[in-house]
Amino acid sequence: MKPYVLGIDIGGTNTVFGIVDARGVVIASSSIKTLKHADVKDYIDELYENVMRLLEANDAVEKIHGIGIGAPNANYYTGMIEKLVNIPWPTPLPFAQMVSEKFGIPVAITNDANAAAIGEMTYGAARGMKNFIMITLGTGVGSGIVINGQLVYGHDGFAGELGHTIMKRNNGRLCGCGRTGCLEAYCSATGVARTAREFLEVRNEPSALRNIPVESITSKDVYDAAVNGDRLAAEIFEYTGNILGEAFADFTVFSSPEAIILFGGLAKSGDLLMRPLKESMEKNMMNMFKGKVKVLLSELKEADAAVLGASALGWEAKPLPGQA
Template structure:
């Protein structure tokens, strides 16, 4: 990879359902400066791009200006690596097909590449984190939704259309499954995302009468962090929520292992940092459901990178490969 020192920096942008985080990254993978905006605040993609650029430009100028930036890499929900578009993303406010890479190129004059946010996180993890040196692993991102980046023989799997690796939309409940943001019923994402955990909490609180610290919070305001805080304080209902969530995720991971026999499954996102409350049921369900020939072969790991870093670094890695805009 010939980076060329005349353009020593790239930009990585991670678009989440809630927050967008961006950073200037050097050739060693150090995030030199970063910023963030709320993704949901902007009704149109044009307003959103304008706001990100407004916050990003001062960071670029502080590093010597646009001429020092080799490219921009973006990780986004439903991001298509081949076309540079976001297409029908259920957790974003802008509907339809959004030519986001082209919009950033036009605004800043910097070549831009885009991929699925979980694919970007997988690249970051492979380059800088828990998957260093691995050629076969699966990254599972547990955020507003459930994303996945599948790496086989050292390469991210994109499929023929750029959309491969939507493991969050594997259907886990065929009968009476929850409505998912994608419009279907029973997807893994509807149960095992941070929003899924909050939904489970609301359902259990409504169906049961046993005491719980979570009853002190208005039901519609409960977050996965509230469930974790209650679990740490010994709340049995909160611990049950984690047990349900982890069991379902472990069952899904057992199926994913059968598909690509990964060396590791790396969990990323706030929910993955819930420690034994989530990891023990995941591991137990994985072990109980995995095919015999795969038993004990796949490591279950938590990302080593800070929450925003994996996706920002992974997205930025795309940018080193970009050619200049003529």
């Protein structure tokens, strides 16, 4: 067997890829912008050029056993990307087949958050756990659910879309999925920015955020302001944490996880997010689960969780007809 696999994590903003060995060591990694090309074929061409450059630099061109991909709404069973919310490519898209034909290497694909869960279970904070939920807080809110040591795919490959559970039944925000009131519309990085714009519009107190053009505000702007003592920015995190905590209390009821593990840029907000989240979770928790569920941060740095999880699929990827 060839000694390496390639792990590719396709996010709404960046695509990160890495060469991984059988021990789960990321030999080398790089990235490209996901949204640079509206045409998915142009995106795959750029991905190929950059991956080949990385492989050549690490003497690995002929040493890749398979490719594992984590992508939004990717179906492990069919290799298709069925629908995209934050990326403007037409769907359904036979993505695994397209990448396999371009590289001439077997490809397996799964949901990006599922890939992160696999990586966390194998190499990170969920090592040894058989029941946990992975929550990715990025451009959207993704999730991977592990029950009895197995990732939950459901009958059609799409189980575990916890980011699209409804948190606001009346007058909820429109989500990219087409529904209103989804968790993702409030607790993703873009959701935090939307909260900031709403707060600034309806409230009068001073804030450093008022010095930024309202449509340009990002979750990092809110974080920076909160760290510097901005009261309004801190309340935005309080609002976000309260909603996440309510959601986590509900998630606990159906799978009784040992832990809920947070991954992504927003998860690094420290006590600004974690304090209201934990307080809200325990306040809303069914009595039999109170105090039983840990909320942990990913132990894998940056994109390693998704890259490692995706790469694990590469060992099991099956060749297309005609591939060696």
